[in-house]
Amino acid sequence: MREIVVEVIARVVDDLLRLRKHLVEADFEMNSKLKIENLHVQVGETPILKGVHLEISQGEIHALMGPNGSGKSTLAYALMGHPKYVVTQGSIDIDGIDVNELDPCQRARLGMFLAFQYPVTIPGVKVADFLRHAITNVRTPDRKEGEPLMPMKEFRIELRDTMKQLNMDPEFARRYLNDGFSGGEKKRMEILQLAMLKPRFALLDETDSGLDSDAVRVVSEGLAKLSGPDMGVLIITHHERLLEYNIPNYTHVMLAGKIVETGDASLAHDLHANGYAEVRKRHPEEAAQEQKQQEATV
Amino acid sequence: MQTAMPHISITTSEGFEAFLATRNEPDWLAQRRREAFALYQSLCVVELDPEEFRRVDLRLFRPNDYQLVADLPDGDEANQFSTLMEHRGDFGGSIAHTDGHLVRSDVTSELVEQGVIFCSLSEAVLKHEELVKKYLMTKAVLPDADRFSAWHAAFWTGGLFLYVPRHVTIEKPLHSLIGLASSKAADYSHTLIVLEQGASATLLEETASADENLPGLHIGAIELLVGEEAHLRYVQLQNWHHRVFHFAHQCGHVGRDASLQWTVGSLGSKFSHVHQDVMLNGQGADAQVNGIIFATGRQKLSYYTQQYHKAPNTHSDLLYKDVVCDRSRVIWRGMIEVDPVAQKTDSYQRNDSLILSHDARVDAIPGLKIEADGVRCTHGATAGQVDEEQILYCMSRGISRGEAMHLIVNGFFQQIFDRIPVEIVRDTLSQSVQTKLGFDN
Known part of the structure; x- marks a missing residue:
């Protein structure tokens, strides 16, 4: 009797171990998912986002479109953890981790990346030095300041190769971060950072704005080279050009702080061709809110 | 450390006489010291230049707390400095002083053969008496400038003499380390550099304390005499620990078609006041002054800089960058002076400050005194904080x-x-x- 019990227990333990191993492996292969649920965000006293739902898996490309003031950039800043953008309701979650509890630095180390619409200038800090710090931290998320940086030689090779891949002049790396850069150069700088940091989730906030068509092409091609099965991308734009090279799996339309429609790439084409009038007609409540907001700001 | 080491008062006549008795110096020098000490005593009761010292609060400074150290500390203590430069480079010569005493000195035979003199100032007094007599505190820093220069002229000990003959170029930089190693030691080191016509040299000088808890005092002077067509690069890295008071008169003279690049790193000390003059004496003279001031804790660092154009077609370019943290304070008062003869002067003066704490403070006051009419002088000061958007980025x-x-x-x-x-x-x-x-x- 006892022998049977022992044998059963042994088998159960064995099964459990196998199951655990299986789960651990599954976890490694699991596609990370960025889940945004019922997100409400305000800036100062003004509510901007009013219940955003969005799920992005690694490997997917999402386009987020919408008229000016609809809350697209607010979503990007809130996801990155800018302190001016306060989450009042809802959640941001990556694989069970509550992102809203994390500061921007921790979010970056978790694999989030925001390509800024207006990248800041940091005089005196060379692109290469900045990137070496960033890359070391993102790749060794537990690193404390003062602990070793990525070895210089290794870093230089990687930087050189990445710049070559993006057709960038190596001289770029010796310049000060965005100091005296043209609009196009700043955006390429963002793409270079994206390429070096290889995030799981990349948010591109109007990376195509303010650029001439050649520059948009360069940036678009760059992004197309970088995105792949390991990167979930959210492209915020009101143009279509960026999407020509980066065909979205999903297109979302934002109006008055909510995602009101989701479709495929054809929705993006449609919006580009016909504007938002039809969307407003289909969503009169949000359109009315948008109207009210605009009047309030005037 | 604090055992029976003989100390010499730096404020009393008895102290001064005791000090003189330790010096084996020619009469002219003893006489100059006596005059300077008398000057010091008389200037101590005269108000300091309000323009220069208005924002410099000397109430916490008590001269009687410090003494000259008559003997070097024993053993390794004289050499315990975390020097930043010493082990980095291949130097043409190197000199180190501790508490005003020479601890080591070397210079390559190649330089000696070319007639270069690089030795302690005390040694130079004995071996190159005429040169020292001609240049020491007679042209650049004058004893009667104020009580600190007089005090220095009376008590100078240690320091170095660099003399580069006509058309001699010293390729490798020279190095000098000035250290404080005894508690409450007063250091009066003097740096005297003379470049003859067409000579060129680079000297890197750093100051350091052996122990971060040692109170100390430095009353220094630096004289840089750059002859016609000569080129000098001089760097001073002030890195005393945070219980040292630091006062200095520093003056560079730049001759016709000569150039001086002067770089100041001001990181250490509890309290500093430095009077830095650059004199553009000859046509075509050129001076570049670079300053880094980085104050933390409760440090108070004060700089009074002057760019004095005394000849036509001279050029000067001064840039100071200050960072203040915690409860520290930086005071910078800059002045460009242009004599009536100095037409076609081109002069630039700028101070930028970065303020990292609400309790830190910078006073940056640029100034111009121009008496010539065909000149180009620009000056400015900026102060700002780190942009939060930069940090977020x-x-x-x-x-x-x-x-x-x-x-x-x-x-x-x-x-x-x-x-x-x-x-x-x-x-x-x-x-x-x-x-x-x-x-x-």
Whole structure:
């Protein structure tokens, strides 16, 4: 009797171990998912986002479109953890981790990346030095300041190769971060950072704005080279050009702080061709809110 | 450390006489010292120049707390300095002083053969008496400037003499270390550099304390005499520990078609006041002054800089960059003076400050006194804080707030590093900023 019990227990333990191993492996292969649920965000006293739902898996490309003031950039800043953008309701979650509890630095180390619409200038800090710090931290998320940086030689090779891949002049790396850069150069700088940091989730906030068509092409091609099965991308734009090279799996339309429609790439084409009038007609409540907001700001 | 070491008072006549008795010096020098001490005593009761000292509060400074150290500390203590430059470079010569006493000195035979003199000033008094007599505190820093210069002229000990003959070029930099190792020691080191016509040299000088808890006093003077068509690069890295008072008169004379590049790193001391003059004496003279001031804790660092154009077609370019943290304070008062004869002067003067704490403060006051009519003089001062958007941007790339701050501070100083062609100087300054920030990579 006892022998049977022992044998059963042994088998159960064995099964459990196998199951655990299986789960651990599954976890490694699991596609990370960025889940945004019922997100409400305000800036100062003004509510901007009013219940955003969005799920992005690694490997997917999402386009987020919408008229000016609809809350697209607010979503990007809130996801990155800018302190001016306060989450009042809802959640941001990556694989069970509550992102809203994390500061921007921790979010970056978790694999989030925001390509800024207006990248800041940091005089005196060379692109290469900045990137070496960033890359070391993102790749060794537990690193404390003062602990070793990525070895210089290794870093230089990687930087050189990445710049070559993006057709960038190596001289770029010796310049000060965005100091005296043209609009196009700043955006390429963002793409270079994206390429070096290889995030799981990349948010591109109007990376195509303010650029001439050649520059948009360069940036678009760059992004197309970088995105792949390991990167979930959210492209915020009101143009279509960026999407020509980066065909979205999903297109979302934002109006008055909510995602009101989701479709495929054809929705993006449609919006580009016909504007938002039809969307407003289909969503009169949000359109009315948008109207009210605009009047309030005037 | 504090055992029966003989100390000499630096404020009393008895102390001064006792000091003189320890010096085996020619009569002319003893006489000059006597005159200077009398001057010091009389200037002590005269108000300091209000223009220069208005914002400098001397009430915490008690001269009687400090003494001259008659003997070197025993053993290794004289050599325990965390020097930033010494082990970095290949030097043409090196001199080290501790508490005003020479601890070592060397210079390559090649330089000696070319007639270069690089030795302690005390040795130079004995071996090159005429040269020292001609230049020491007779042209650049004068004893009667104020009580600190008189005090220095009376008690100078230690320090170095660099003399480069006509058309001799010294390729390798020279190095000098001035250290304080005894508690409450007063140091009066003097740096005297004379470049004859067409000569060229680079001297890197650093000051350091052996122990961070030692109170100390430095009353220094620096004289840089750059002859016609000569070129001098001089760097001073002030890195005393945080219980040292530091007063200095520093003066450079630049002759016709000569150039002086003068770089100041001001990181240490509890309290500093430095009077820095650059005199453009000959046509075509050119001076570049670079300053890094980095104050933390409760440090008070004060600089009074003057660019004095006394000849036509002269050029000067001064850039100071200050960072203040915690409860520290930086005072910078700059002045450009242009004599009536100095037509076609081109002069630039700028101070930028980065204020990292609500309790820190910078007073930056640029000034011009122009008596010639065909000149171009520009001056300015800026003060700002680190932009929160810059920090957020760094954080969004995985760089912590603290590390971002450090990158930005280092970047703020970078403009100065970019002006310095000598790699070892650039690296040392950058390293010393990093060390003060608390990180070494």
